[in-house]
Amino acid sequence: MTTKPEILALFSQGLDSILAIKIIQQQNLQVKALKFITPFFSYDIKGRETEYCEQIRKSYAIDLDIIDLTPNYLKMLAAPEYGYGKNFNPCLDCKIMMLTQARIKAEEMGVQAIITGEVVGQRPFSQRRDTMRRIEKLSLTEGLLLRPLSAKLLTPTRAENAGLIDRDKLFDFSGRGRKPQMALAEELKVRDYLTPAGGCLLTDPGFALRVKTLYQQNLIPTATDLELLKFGRFYPLQKADEFIIVGRHRADNLELLATATEDYFIVQLAAMAGPVAILKGSADQLSSAAEKLCQHSKAKNLSEVEIKWRRGRENGAFTIKNSLNK
Ligand code: SF4
Numbered sequence: 623m624t625t626k627p628e629i630l631a632l633f634s635q636g637l638d639s640i641l642a643i644k645i646i647q648q649q650n651l652q653v654k655a656l657k658f659i660t661p662f663f664s665y666d667i668k669g670r671e672t673e674y675c676e677q678i679r680k681s682y683a684i685d686l687d688i689i690d691l692t693p694n695y696l697k698m699l700a701a702p703e704y705g706y707g708k709n710f711n712p713c714l715d716c717k718i719m720m721l722t723q724a725r726i727k728a729e730e731m732g733v734q735a736i737i738t739g740e741v742v743g744q745r746p747f748s749q750r751r752d753t754m755r756r757i758e759k760l761s762l763t764e765g766l767l768l769r770p771l772s773a774k775l776l777t778p779t780r781a782e783n784a785g786l787i788d789r790d791k792l793f794d795f796s797g798r799g800r801k802p803q804m805a806l807a808e809e810l811k812v813r814d815y816l817t818p819a820g821g822c823l824l825t826d827p828g829f830a831l832r833v834k835t836l837y838q839q840n841l842i843p844t845a846t847d848l849e850l851l852k853f854g855r856f857y858p859l860q861k862a863d864e865f866i867i868v869g870r871h872r873a874d875n876l877e878l879l880a881t882a883t884e885d886y887f888i889v890q891l892a893a894m895a896g897p898v899a900i901l902k903g904s905a906d907q908l909s910s911a912a913e914k915l916c917q918h919s920k921a922k923n924l925s926e927v928e929i930k931w932r933r934g935r936e937n938g939a940f941t942i943k944n945s946l947n948k
Pocket of ligand 1 (some may be wrong): 663711712713714715717751822823824
């Protein structure tokens with residue numbers, strides 16, 4: 623028998639979000655956890671959501687739902703209302719989007735609180751007390767949003783005031799130190815969790831720059847564009863959402879082949895082994911893709927190179943004079 627959830631939780635699989643849920647579960651409250659995914663974080667779950675949720679249920683006794691934010695997230699990333707962080711990371715808008723989704727879900731489910739694993743002062747900007755308050759305001763979660771690890775340092779929420787959650791059993795963690803969390807993890811026997819380093823690709827300067835390139839000229843890339851961007855060498859073309867990617871090694875090549883859909887050209891050397899190039903663009907850009915392919919293969923020593931290509935059901939071949947070997 624499943625019992626109706628009383629509390630909604632944001633779950634990242636990091637230690638703090640697991641601890642926050644465990645603390646509330648210890649108060650005999652039913653928690654439903656949500657995990658958000660986009661091409662920038664946790665996207666490896668895409669397509670295996672059921673298996674992942676089952677794994678989380680077995681590992682932590684946490685009941686989880688996955689929500690794919692991709693379409694709205696990709697639109698928001700074009701012009702986040704509160705701007706970007708150091709790279710192309712729209713942290714404020716991102717948090718507001720997640721909490722707004724959670725609030726809507728909380729209203730539908732009639733739950734009394736949304737919990738997160740946030741700790742006051744743990745992150746330089748997003749977990750500053752004033753930023754946390756601002757995010758609550760903008761996502762309309764004031765009084766609803768509870769951070770069990772830092773609750774004693776924050777204003778009591780409705781669920782605490784109503785006695786649903788016992789505030790005395792919550793914590794007053796703050797700052798960047800991890801010792802209190804590690805001790806609590808030991809006490810609650812939480813031993814398997816993701817490290818914070820596994821985070822968000824929009825904070826990776828190299829990847830963020832690639833993504834930013836695709837967003838020029840008021841264009842919005844697709845989820846598949848962004849997946850391809852994670853591999854190989856990237857060559858932007860004149861139109862912002864067109865590009866060539868050449869695999870650096872076998873693993874890249876396999877990923878590129880597995881990811882490219884029928885909207886992309888797959889370009890390879892016809893007469894010898896070599897990298898895979900992906901072209902998002904038009905057929906008249908195939909020669910540019912072929913040149914990049916030659917640059918990064920043994921074919922750079924040949925004067926003429928045979929190239930084969932396919933896109934969906936179309937395919938063809940041509941020979942290029944190798945400009946590198948004139
Ligand atoms: S680091 Fe990435 S996932 Fe985290 S708030 Fe910023 S944009 Fe969102």
